[in-house]
Amino acid sequence: MQIAIYQMDIVPGDVKANHERVSAWMDENVKGKDVDIVVLPEMWTTAYTLPELKDVADVNGEPTTSFLQHIAKKYGVHMVGGSFATVVGEDVFNRACVVNNQGEVVYTYDKIHLVPMLDEPSYLTGGREAGQTFELDGVKMGIIICYDLRFPELARQLALEGAEVMFVVAEWPLARRNHWMALQRARAIENQMYVISSDRCGSYDGTTFSGTSLIVDPNGELVAEGSIEQEEMITGTLDLEEVHKWRKNVPVFDSRVKHLYKDL
Numbered sequence: 001m002q003i004a005i006y007q008m009d010i011v012p013g014d015v016k017a018n019h020e021r022v023s024a025w026m027d028e029n030v031k032g033k034d035v036d037i038v039v040l041p042e043m044w045t046t047a048y049t050l051p052e053l054k055d056v057a058d059v060n061g062e063p064t065t066s067f068l069q070h071i072a073k074k075y076g077v078h079m080v081g082g083s084f085a086t087v088v089g090e091d092v093f094n095r096a097c098v099v100n101n102q103g104e105v106v107y108t109y110d111k112i113h114l115v116p117m118l119d120e121p122s123y124l125t126g127g128r129e130a131g132q133t134f135e136l137d138g139v140k141m142g143i144i145i146c147y148d149l150r151f152p153e154l155a156r157q158l159a160l161e162g163a164e165v166m167f168v169v170a171e172w173p174l175a176r177r178n179h180w181m182a183l184q185r186a187r188a189i190e191n192q193m194y195v196i197s198s199d200r201c202g203s204y205d206g207t208t209f210s211g212t213s214l215i216v217d218p219n220g221e222l223v224a225e226g227s228i229e230q231e232e233m234i235t236g237t238l239d240l241e242e243v244h245k246w247r248k249n250v251p252v253f254d255s256r257v258k259h260l261y262k263d264l
């Protein structure tokens, strides 16, 4: 399974301009190449333009869902389409969307953990359901959004539901890059799965972002690592036998002592 991550910079508040950027990048980097899954970052259609989000965001997932469906079919790739802001009634959600290479939406997830440091709860509504798994090419996967990475419960729940791969789409600040890297490696090791992230690069509103999009294997090793500052494509190959091997050799899921864990 070949992965291509678009570590992109984002035009603030301009959905159309960002669609055009992704289209141009797909043309240059994915067309005719051996790529199975493309991964985009968090809030890639608008960036964190929170005060104006209600005016610039999608409505009921459009036009971005149709855009993702169109490019998935055009290039014959699965799109882990990052997340984007969408107005639904009175609410604005930070919504992840996964579209398969036939152009079918296979999964959507609204970010459940809103970020106090960004005052996200004043502008966004938290999702009402924890993440579930979805399948691409018969492999169970999950997706979480940025701050969700700090909550091991979510990744563990996905692993318990059978996820062998977990995507993290993010706009993670450079100031906490060491957390970004350590938490991804921890989630990969403790759940014995691949963790694949797409983080934005560049700066907005006084924050510089980490970049450093990663592919981490179930042993916690970095299969691929993006730079901090550059827009770039990060690629890597997944060997799912590694997941099976680690789960067999270090059987943590069988060793869990569930009746002693408190449901905090």
Ligand SMILES: O=C(O)CCC(=O)C(=O)O
Pocket: 042, 115, 118, 145, 146, 147, 148, 150, 170, 171, 172, 173, 176, 179
């Ligand atoms: O948890 C962090 O340090 C960053 C979280 C964040 O920026 C986000 O969820 O968008």
